[in-house]
Amino acid sequence: MDKTKWLLLTGVPKYDRPHLNVTKTLEGIVDEVLPWGYNETHLAGETKTRKVATYNITIENDGNRALAPIHVRDIFSPGATYIRSSLKPSSLSETEANWTLTHL
Numbered sequence: 001m002d003k004t005k006w007l008l009l010t011g012v013p014k015y016d017r018p019h020l021n022v023t024k025t026l027e028g029i030v031d032e033v034l035p036w037g038y039n040e041t042h043l044a045g046e047t048k049t050r051k052v053a054t055y056n057i058t059i060e061n062d063g064n065r066a067l068a069p070i071h072v073r074d075i076f077s078p079g080a081t082y083i084r085s086s087l088k089p090s091s092l093s094e095t096e097a098n099w100t101l102t103h104l
Contacts, residue, residue, distance in 0.1 A: 013062060013063055013064040014062040014063075015062060015063045015064060016064050017063055017064060018063040018064070018065055018067050019061075019062055019063035019064075020059055020060065020061055020062070020063070020067065020070070020104070021058075021059070021060040021062050022057070022058070022059050022060075022072075023057070023058045024055055024056070024057045024058075024074075025055065025056050025058075026053060026054070026055055027054040027055060027056050028053075028054055029051055029052065029053045029054075030051070030052055030054075031049045031050070031051060031052075032049060032050050032051075032052045033047055033048070033049050034048045034049065034050060035048070036048055052083065053080075055074075057072065057074065059072065059101070059104060061104045066103055066104065067103070067104055068101070068102055068103040068104065069100050069101060069102055069103070070100070070101040070103075070104050071098065071099075071100055071101075072098065072099040072100075072101065073096055073097070073098050074096060074097045074098075075095065075096045076094075076095055076096060076097075081094070082097050085097070087099055
């Protein structure tokens with residue numbers, strides 16, 4: 001008779017101190033077609049596009065206690081602009097977006 005016992009632990013911290021694991025990954029780049037503005041000159045059949053890069057910023061608390069507040073700053077590449085995110089930034093400028101997470 002097999003007396004092997006299995007134990008599955010979930011939620012166990014990887015570190016015995018406060019620790020955050022932060023990753024930023026490029027999900028993809030697509031050409032987005034934009035509408036022409038009022039009185040914006042263009043040739044018939046011409047399209048107006050922009051390249052849109054989608055990034056995913058993931059923050060995992062893999063330490064042994066909750067941390068708060070967490071301040072996240074994303075600095076934009078030269079020429080890039082912020083379009084949208086799933087979480088509204090606490091502050092936004094032409095060069096960066098900032099988020100404040102109340103706990104993690």
